[in-house]
Amino acid sequence: MLKADQIWALGTMSGTSLDGVDAALLLTDGHSILGFGETAYRPYCEAERATISAAFGKWPGAPGVEAAAEVVESAHAELLSRIEGGDLIGFHGQTLAHDPSQGRTHQAGDGRVLAEVLGVPVVWDFRSSDMQMGGQGAPLAPFYHFACAQWIKAEAPLVFLNLGGVGNVTWVDPTRAAPDEEGALLAFDTGPANAPINDLVALRLGKEFDCDGALAGKGDVDEAMVQAFLEHGYFHRMPPKSLDRNDFANVLEMVSDHSDADATATLTAMAAASVAKGMEHCPQPPERVLVTGGGRHNPVMMAMLRVLLDCPVMPVEEVGLNGDMLEAQAFAYLAVRVLRGMSTSAPATTGVAAAIGGGRVSRPGVFALDK
Numbered sequence: 307m308l309k310a311d312q313i314w315a316l317g318t319m320s321g322t323s324l325d326g327v328d329a330a331l332l333l334t335d336g337h338s339i340l341g342f343g344e345t346a347y348r349p350y351c352e353a354e355r356a357t358i359s360a361a362f363g364k365w366p367g368a369p370g371v372e373a374a375a376e377v378v379e380s381a382h383a384e385l386l387s388r389i390e391g392g393d394l395i396g397f398h399g400q401t402l403a404h405d406p407s408q409g410r411t412h413q414a415g416d417g418r419v420l421a422e423v424l425g426v427p428v429v430w431d432f433r434s435s436d437m438q439m440g441g442q443g444a445p446l447a448p449f450y451h452f453a454c455a456q457w458i459k460a461e462a463p464l465v466f467l468n469l470g471g472v473g474n475v476t477w478v479d480p481t482r483a484a485p486d487e488e489g490a491l492l493a494f495d496t497g498p499a500n501a502p503i504n505d506l507v508a509l510r511l512g513k514e515f516d517c518d519g520a521l522a523g524k525g526d527v528d529e530a531m532v533q534a535f536l537e538h539g540y541f542h543r544m545p546p547k548s549l550d551r552n553d554f555a556n557v558l559e560m561v562s563d564h565s566d567a568d569a570t571a572t573l574t575a576m577a578a579a580s581v582a583k584g585m586e587h588c589p590q591p592p593e594r595v596l597v598t599g600g601g602r603h604n605p606v607m608m609a610m611l612r613v614l615l616d617c618p619v620m621p622v623e624e625v626g627l628n629g630d631m632l633e634a635q636a637f638a639y640l641a642v643r644v645l646r647g648m649s650t651s652a653p654a655t656t657g658v659a660a661a662i663g664g665g666r667v668s669r670p671g672v673f674a675l676d677k
């Protein structure tokens with residue numbers, strides 16, 4: 307039974323870099339972080355990755371989408387069944403397509419299936435309500451970043467930078483009382499991060515990613531190409547704003563004539579440059595940048611960021627947080643907020659008209675939407 311004041315919630319995340327599924331337990335009342343619990347990870351195998359990848363950019367009903375959803379559901383069910391103690395599950399699903407200009411988004415995976423299989427209430431479909439109210443539907447982790455800033459007892463504005471398939475930043479003023487208070491947050495996608503790098507090394511070398519930035523470290527950056535990349539119209543738009551994984555697919559064509567090392571170095575520099583460009587929108591200069599997501603393991607990308615940014619840049623582990631599980635924890639946190647009718651996004655995080663709570667709640671034994 308769910309406790310009245312605090313809940314052990316189990317959050318999940320399967321990002322656009324398609325490495326696998328993260329899961330993390332978080333104890334929260336929907337306001338504060340009260341405790342961290344068990345974490346787990348399940349990688350996708352090559353066949354699963356191929357099935358999901360083949361559905362990228364597709365909408366419900368298109369060929370291959372149902373197969374991708376089955377992979378997502380089975381992988382999540384397998385991983386979550388190993389973890390005990392979760393009274394509630396926050397299931398993000400796998401984003402296949404995201405088109406905020408048309409007010410639509412598509413995350414593969416049905417929370418009702420997981421509720422039946424696991425016997426626990428599941429909160430899912432976090433983005434639709436925001437988009438129906440004119441929001442971008444992304445990013446959604448900023449409210450949790452606010453809670454993290456409170457947990458580390460930050461006293462000055464700081465930035466959380468997530469380097470997943472796409473990069474996104476959350477500027478946080480920790481002196482504010484709540485994440486939906488005006489001036490508390492500003493969040494948006496910065497540009498492509500790991501996705502084009504992963505796609506390039508997979509296409510050319512059959513590898514999943516540029517491990518430790520080894521390939522980029524051997525290459526030379528095409529600075530003219532990076533400047534041409536920054537001329538893209540997205541970088542001239544004011545936030546909040548968000549991206550689909552494939553919005554910058556053309557960058558692979560831009561480096562098609564470069565060697566493997568030079569192409570990888572240039573794509574890495576593009577990711578860092580887009581972050582630096584995005585930081586120009588911060589209401590106040592941040593005291594520090596805390597990096598989460600897979601990109602923080604790339605020493606070449608981290609070194610580029612430290613050159614470009616006018617403040618300390620460090621992995622979130624340096625303040626006691628888990629950068630591999632931060633997004634999974636975020637959806638545990640958001641699940642509790644949804645269950646309690648609290649907001650999960652605000653005008654400064656997604657561009658939604660007013661602070662709004664998203665998500666559907668499905669309970670076991672009732673294969674219907676309960677909320």
